[in-house]
Amino acid sequence: MLEVNEYFDGKVKSIALQTETLPATVGVMSPGEYEFGTSQKEVMTVVSGALTIRFPGTEEWKTFKQGEQFELDANVKFGVKVEIETAYFCTYE
Amino acid sequence: MLEVNEYFDGKVKSIALQTETLPATVGVMSPGEYEFGTSQKEVMTVVSGALTIRFPGTEEWKTFKQGEQFELDANVKFGVKVEIETAYFCTYE
Structure with missing residues (x-):
């Protein structure tokens, strides 16, 4: 069953999937400013819209x-x- | 609030968004065979994986x-x- 996750009071939602090689998510972020933490290496692609990122450090x-x-x-x-x-x-x- | 939709007993899930110009969804399809209907013109992009399509007619x-x-x-x-x-x-x- 596909797992849906919500963050920041539902302003960010994602659906988890398993690609041919790696676990992944597709999701949507509503307008706002967020701080996320990683537990694994992440490679993120913007599918539509834009993300403005402040990299660690x-x-x-x-x-x-x-x-x-x-x-x-x-x-x-x-x-x-x-x-x-x-x-x-x-x-x- | 971001709207999540489910189809085919949760084997297909999507999150709706509004792009700069058009309404849109991002979603995930589980392995299977489906028949969908359109109510508007749709332009679909494969983000990860593959979709095999039988076009109308x-x-x-x-x-x-x-x-x-x-x-x-x-x-x-x-x-x-x-x-x-x-x-x-x-x-x-």
């Missing part, structure tokens, strides 16, 4: 748009700003 | 893989075969 924000991808190490915290409802795909290694 | 099946896209007219039925859990993004016009 930095103060700068960088925006990733539809089709763009970024990586996060395991066991880090990172900031996300979202201006329009944004769909993402994330794999976990 | 045809008997042939055609497979679309990660990054590939196909369109469906409004008010048609189409067949979908899925072999591994597959993530998709769909816009409605």
